[in-house]
Structure formats: C-alpha cells, structure tokens
Amino acid sequence: MQVDAKTTGRFLAELRKEKGYTQKELGDKLMVTDKAISRWETGKGLPDTSLLKPLSDILGVSVGELLAGKRMPPEQTKEETDSILVEAMRYSHRTAARAAGLCLVIVGILFLLTPLVVTTQSESGVWVLGLAPIGAAVCLFLKRGGGNGKLLYRIGMGCLVLALILELLPFGAVLVMAPGPTERIVRTFSFFDLTVFGYANFFPLLAGLLTVFSLFAGIISALHPLRLLRLRNAVFLCTAAAAVLSLAPLLFGMEYLSIVGAFVCVCLFLSAILQGAGNCQASRS
Known part of the structure; x- marks a missing residue:
C-alpha cells in the first residue's frame, strides 16, 4: 500500500479536532513539538514508526487507518497495517x-x-x-x-x-x-x-x-x-x-x-x- 502524506495529514487533523486537542496538547502527549504535529498535518512529513502506535491509540484508530487516511473495516485493517509496516521497515533499513x-x-x-x-x-x-x-x-x-x-x-x-x-x-x-x-x-x-x-x-x-x-x-x-x-x-x-x-x-x-x-x-x-x-x-x- 502506498502512503500519501497529505491524505494522512488531513485525517490526522480531523481526528485531533474530534478529540478536542490542540497541536501543542497532542505534541505534549507524544513528547514532540507542536511544529512536528503541524508538519504531519500539512503533509510535509510522516510520524516516525516508533510513534505510530501511541499516536493511533491517542486518536482512537488503528495504525493502518491512520496511515491510510481513512477508517477501514476491521477485516481490512490488519492486512493494510502489515503491508505499511513492512514498507516502513524497508525504508528505515535503507x-x-x-x-x-x-x-x-x-x-x-x-x-x-x-x-x-x-x-x-x-x-x-x-x-x-x-x-x-x-x-x-x-x-x-x-x-x-x-x-x-x-x-x-x-x-x-x-x-x-x-x-x-x-x-x-x-x-x-x-x-x-x-x-x-x-x-x-x-x-x-x-x-x-x-x-x-x-x-x-x-x-x-x-x-x-x-x-x-x-x-x-x-x-x-x-x-x-x-x-x-x-x-x-x-x-x-x-x-x-x-x-x-x-x-x-x-x-x-x-x-x-x-x-x-x-x-x-x-x-x-x-x-x-x-x-x-x-x-x-x-x-x-
């Protein structure tokens, strides 16, 4: 699955607003700056793989849904998550x-x-x-x-x-x-x-x-x-x-x-x- 940073960023912003968090409040929970949150939401970057699980837990979605930029049926979530994480690990190794x-x-x-x-x-x-x-x-x-x-x-x-x-x-x-x-x-x-x-x-x-x-x-x-x-x-x-x-x-x-x-x-x-x-x-x- 190909990850689109802008789609993920828009979905992240929507979820953050649904939870009622400011960028600074969300950043404090993850121990990152509000500038990092802004970069993610504007599609200028993606969260580090080590941050995906805690971020998805805070926002109440799965890692696959977060990176796909949309909510998915439970049966589709695991397959999408596995393919995304494999791609992320390959990039990290390179x-x-x-x-x-x-x-x-x-x-x-x-x-x-x-x-x-x-x-x-x-x-x-x-x-x-x-x-x-x-x-x-x-x-x-x-x-x-x-x-x-x-x-x-x-x-x-x-x-x-x-x-x-x-x-x-x-x-x-x-x-x-x-x-x-x-x-x-x-x-x-x-x-x-x-x-x-x-x-x-x-x-x-x-x-x-x-x-x-x-x-x-x-x-x-x-x-x-x-x-x-x-x-x-x-x-x-x-x-x-x-x-x-x-x-x-x-x-x-x-x-x-x-x-x-x-x-x-x-x-x-x-x-x-x-x-x-x-x-x-x-x-x-």
Whole structure:
C-alpha cells in the first residue's frame, strides 16, 4: 500500500479536532513539538514508526487507518497495517545503511590523514582540526539526506565515548612552564589532571567534566528517546560546550593544543553535529 502524506495529514487533523486537542496538547502527549504535529498535518512529513502506535491509540484508530487516511473495516485493517509496516521497515533499513556507509567515509578520512598529523609536530597537531569541516559537511549531508535519527544519535554517542577515552590519556592537556627567560618546559597531562587546573588552565577539566555528563545523560536519554527529547537537547548543548572548551587552550598559544587534544576536539564536534542531526530527526518525526 502506498502512503500519501497529505491524505494522512488531513485525517490526522480531523481526528485531533474530534478529540478536542490542540497541536501543542497532542505534541505534549507524544513528547514532540507542536511544529512536528503541524508538519504531519500539512503533509510535509510522516510520524516516525516508533510513534505510530501511541499516536493511533491517542486518536482512537488503528495504525493502518491512520496511515491510510481513512477508517477501514476491521477485516481490512490488519492486512493494510502489515503491508505499511513492512514498507516502513524497508525504508528505515535503507536509510540506516546509507548513514552508516557515509559515517565510515569519515572514519576513512581520519585514518588517511593521521600520518600527516603525526609528522607535523611543529604545528602541535593543529592539522587535525582540518578534519572538523570535512566531518561537518558529511554529517550535514546525512541530515539533508534524511538519515536515520536513532543511528546518527548512537554514532554521536560513540564519538563521545572515544573523546572521553582520549581525555583520560595523559597526553591531551598541555602545560608550558618557563623557569627561565629562555627556557621552556612542555608537559602533557590527562584532561582530568588537577595540575593543569592549578596553573589557571581551566578549559581541559571543564571540557572533561562536560563530556562525562553528556555521555551518561546521553545513555539515559537513548533508553527512552520519546520521553527525554529535552534531555537529549541538553546533552547536545553540553557536548557543543565541551567541544568549544577543548579548543579554548589555543587562546594561550598554538603549543597548548596537543595531537591528542586536537583529536578530542574533532570527536566532540562530530558528536555534537551527529546529535544535532539525530535530535532534529526526532523532533520532526
């Protein structure tokens, strides 16, 4: 069965008005925005498959009737529902495969350019930051191409895990000491080492703490994505703040950003972009 978004949208609007709900009230019940409800009703999009059952229950119709845009006899409902869900699952698998494939391109680019970073010690690994626009462009392409929101969010969480692992290594935060007018000592520490914090470089520790919070809150929100969309948005903001803070040591000079620190920065920015794309998909679905 072919699903027509405009027909479904008109039927959805009729059912909502029959129940006496405003768009905001219906959105609150589903933990989505009123803009998402408006998009569905105007035929600009369809609800995510995970929302079809709760939405149909609220409106008092079956999933098949909701997507068909009309009421159907009971004997016809099950057959129509099965065909619609099969089609929806196939589409979901195709978009998930496309998103996964393009994300693998990002990983490939990172590995290809790693030798350039390692052999460019004089620039303190700043070459790695050139990967951020590449990753951003690929992620934005994924978003425009309608990638699977759940998959994007999970990959974003994976980038966050990688960032935390790198932050725990004793090579991310840089401390430059000058015991004499011509002498400079450069040492590296973990993002969570208080030695760097004691020398008034607060950025690594703050970035690390925000990363930890974002990761744990992100895992919690991933368990119940429909109920905790606001928490997912908070995780996105914290991850973006951590990314900015990881880059902030450049304010002291180029030597304050190590190779590991640069990779942390890239992972955090990629995570924020992927989370933003996933959250955008969730709010529209």
